Amino acid sequence: MKTFQHVNYLWDEQKARSLEGDEVALLLYRSNLLGSDLRITNYGGGNTSCKLIEKDPLTGQETEVMWIKGSGGDIGTLKKSGLAALYVDRLRNLENVYRGIEHEDEMVALFNHCIYDLDSKAPSIDTPLHGFLPFKHIDHLHPDAAIAIAAAKDGKEITEKLFKGSIGWVDWQKPGFDLGLQLRECLENNPGIRGIMLGSHGLFTWGDTAYESYVNSLEVIEKCAAYLEENYGKARPVFGGEKTESLSADQRKKQAAKLAPILRGFCSSERSMIGHFTDGDRVLEFINSNDLERLAPLGTSCPDHFLRTKIQPLIINLDKEESLDDIEEIKAKLLPLFQDYRAMYAAYYETHKHPNSPAIRDANPVIILYPGVGMFAFAKDKQTARVASEFYTNAINVMKGSEAVSTYTSLPRQEAFDIEYWLLEEAKLQRMPKPKALSGKIALVTGSGGGIGKAIAKKFVEEGAVVLLNDLNQERLQTTKDEFVKLFGQDVVDAAVLDVSSEEQISEAFATASLAFGGIDIVVNNAGLSISKSIEDHTQADLDLLYNVLVKGQFLVTKECTKILKAQAIGGDIINIVSKNALVSGPNNAGYGSAKAAQLHLSRLNASELGQYKIRVNVVNPDAVISDSNIWSGGWAEGRAKAYGISVEELPNFYAKRTLLNEIILPVDIANACFAFVGGLLSKSTGNVLNVDGGVAVAFVR
Incomplete structure (x- = not known):
């Protein structure tokens, strides 16, 4: 050996x-x-x-x-x-x-x-x-x-x-x-x-x-x-020595999570991009160095590198500890950098193009370097962004080695252009499958460890999105994540344990989405529970729990995601999974039904307020989705069966027979309804309610 x-x-x-x-x-x-x-x-x-x-x-x-x-x-x-x-x-x-x-x-x-x-x-x-x-x-x-x-x-x-x-x-x-x-x-x-x-x-x-x-x-x-x-370090310090000291690992993650949606908004000016962040030692050694400003603009040498990373990265000049809370102020500082980069790339194209060159491609940077914090990559999907990050890390290794034994040289700009806009490369790009409806989109679905939420998350991934799964039950969440990784690969899914009544956990979940994918586009407020009791049997604790999860949870999640959607400034979708019970009065349902009604009207209020930011807020009203749903645990099924004078086993057929279509409603039916709102055909629709209940006439909105 x-x-x-x-x-x-x-x-x-x-x-x-x-x-x-x-x-x-x-x-x-x-x-x-x-x-x-x-x-x-x-x-x-x-x-x-x-x-x-x-x-x-x-x-x-x-x-x-x-x-x-x-x-x-x-x-x-x-x-x-x-x-x-x-x-x-x-x-x-x-x-x-x-x-x-x-x-x-x-x-x-x-x-x-x-x-x-x-x-x-x-x-x-x-x-x-x-x-x-x-x-x-x-x-x-x-x-x-x-x-x-x-x-x-x-x-x-x-x-x-x-x-x-x-x-x-x-x-x-x-x-x-x-x-x-x-x-x-x-x-x-x-x-x-x-x-x-x-x-x-x-x-x-x-x-x-x-x-x-x-x-x-x-x-x-x-x-x-x-x-x-x-x-290494023999003739001179590696990359000329350290110029900027890194933040601590925890500080780097927090700073990157705040900045990623802003960067993603700029990088998505032509098409929606997915992000990747890394703060590995090799990256930090380069971006914190005295040689960064000299070497980074040279670009890479190996064609495989710059085909994925573009001709050169963008270095942002924000202080590593700069407060990122004032989003508009940060955007004002970054806008000139992006404008200069786009102008540089356009000039690069115009200077080196041939009569038969393909049209100029997206002029936004792929690689963005933030000294003291880390490296961001933005591309059409998560795998491409991650691979671009890996390739630029390879390029850093090359520059480090060349500088240790000699002087690093990159490809001449014309040679680089001839590779990037090679007609054979263009033909390869043209042969690639067309993007799916949700390609480049990032979704967070609350309560997606099973039931309706899991079906929605799966539908979104199948249509091209990346998804942050979350659930209150950590074991259930991990099982679902493992299933998604096996089905779709590691690049399309991440997970965060989430109690939707906890502002801290909500903030952490969205930070996870920003670090993993760059931000958010679609939020589905699906997490829920149900309690069916007569008014006499209903306790204050029951009522508080229902309102904490259903109403307060929807409010807090919407509040947090709105910050990110505004930071990105590329619009977005909020879908609230409510219920036909928001519209229909029934026995033994005072707590659950009133909470659902509050969710419905809160959705209307949010739609009215957020429309100016191209943020759409819509509602899906299911009914009697029994399959694999947490809603039927905790005595709800028994309570509803008692209210209707039937057995629990009779519930599915009972619910189906009372509908106009005589259909049993499944989680995938709700998932399809959610996709209808975000798939592109209803991009000018907000404040709407879509019933998926088999047809319950008394629940008609109008």
């Missing part, structure tokens, strides 16, 4: 032996190991391949086939369905029709003529880079340590000195057919090398077996990382 200090050696001999004889399986195994370590390659970055002899299905003759990660995949999660398989001889024969670097992009369509496996993923632009090298197993990776050397001013000389000629060098060039030919030429001019460093870009390594390639990659990266480690 090999020993490494700067990368993870994860090769399992027993696992590898079980895959012997299946080179494609070994390729996938190697790829997943390499992709599991962000120090080796970032999400979606890099490429791996293997070449083997297969039987040609048309001729029956043996032929060499290259299996390689297809377009848009991630080696850390790569499966066979994500591979492309191509005839090697056909791929290399494309050199006969290659018309030169000015016609690079036309070669991509020709890759399809080289497909061996008809179930292949579309071949990536890196395909010829692997195809023109003769080795059976090849790794193309983006390790921070290697890119730090590749992005150094004298990276070529450092590579030669460090590896004593065993690693070749190819200057920066956009990936494509010509770069594949240059790699071949480098190998021909330097026979016996174990890899090639690509200027500003990454690393190529190889081996005769999957294991040899894996170990070769680790050894080269380890050597780069160890070299950098030896030089």
Whole structure:
């Protein structure tokens, strides 16, 4: 077993032996190991391949086939369905029709003529880079340590000195057919090398077996990382030393939670964005440094980095301890920064665009740096924002390494633009699925550990939103969160224990939403309970509990979310789950029914007040939602059954038969009603009541 200090050696001999004889399986195994370590390659970055002899299905003759990660995949999660398989001889024969670097992009369509496996993923632009090298197993990776050397001013000389000629060098060039030919030429001019460093870009390594390639990659990266480690702080302090001292971890979180919605509002001027916040040690070391103002505007070097992070970040000049309570004052301070950034980006586009360049994209920053506090990222969804944050952290590592051994150099602006607005990248963007109705939206659903709230939260996630689940019952909440993570992934859900009658817990829940996602767009006041007793049996404690949860809870949650919605200034939705009991008088229902009536009128009052801020307030009135609902615990079912002179078992059919539609109402029915209000078709509707009760005539609003 090999020993490494700067990368993870994860090769399992027993696992590898079980895959012997299946080179494609070994390729996938190697790829997943390499992709599991962000120090080796970032999400979606890099490429791996293997070449083997297969039987040609048309001729029956043996032929060499290259299996390689297809377009848009991630080696850390790569499966066979994500591979492309191509005839090697056909791929290399494309050199006969290659018309030169000015016609690079036309070669991509020709890759399809080289497909061996008809179930292949579309071949990536890196395909010829692997195809023109003769080795059976090849790794193309983006390790921070290697890119730090590749992005150094004298990276070529450092590579030669460090590896004593065993690693070749190819200057920066956009990936494509010509770069594949240059790699071949480098190998021909330097026979016996174990890899090639690509200027500003990454690393190529190889081996005769999957294991040899894996170990070769680790050894080269380890050597780069160890070299950098030896030089950190040697010539000068890292990043020129500390300029700003960090706040405490708790203070950083509080400050970030207050600021995130304001930043999100600015970043959502063109489309609704989701945020991500990080205050890791590597980030703080950079953003608190003397070199921040010099290095950050240079932008990143590796194309994979700035494709996700934009050409450069925005540095905000707020004091780390500045009070953020006066939202309008903070906005006034930040607005010029965002205006300057947008103007910079527009000038960058206009200066470097080509006649056939795609239209300018969103000019808002993706990465925002707040010295003393942390780093924010904003993108179309949570995963993209998180990955952008990870990529900029990679870029920080690169700058740190380059500065330790030389001087950091970024890509020239024109080269950066040609990658960012590459027609092939644009085509990839155009092939992506259209956003769902709630893409870019953040929802908080109270009482979403089960029943109606859980159904609403699930519906919102299915329609593209991210959701903060909350419930009074911590165990129930954790079970629901685990279920959502399993169904939808970790990036779409977070959770916070919440008693809606507690201002402190409400504030903490919204702070969690702001830290996790950047703010809030949709709030559903769903948390509730019910007590059915005659007026004589009703206690003051019963009444206080009902009003605390239903009325006070709705009031306090609405009050807190309004602060965030106003800070963002992009509108929003508040939906209150009330009840047909707000409109209908019935026996044994004085406390619950009157509290529901208060909720309904409070909704009207809020709609009247908040409409000027584009905040819509609407009501959904359910009735008799029995399935998986907390409302039926605590004796409510028994109380209602007694009031109607039937058994508890008869309640569902009793409720259904008294409706005009003769239907049993389910949690998903309420979820669909909530989506109707927020899905876009009713964006000009506020102050409305939508009954979802199967049709109870006496509950008609008009």
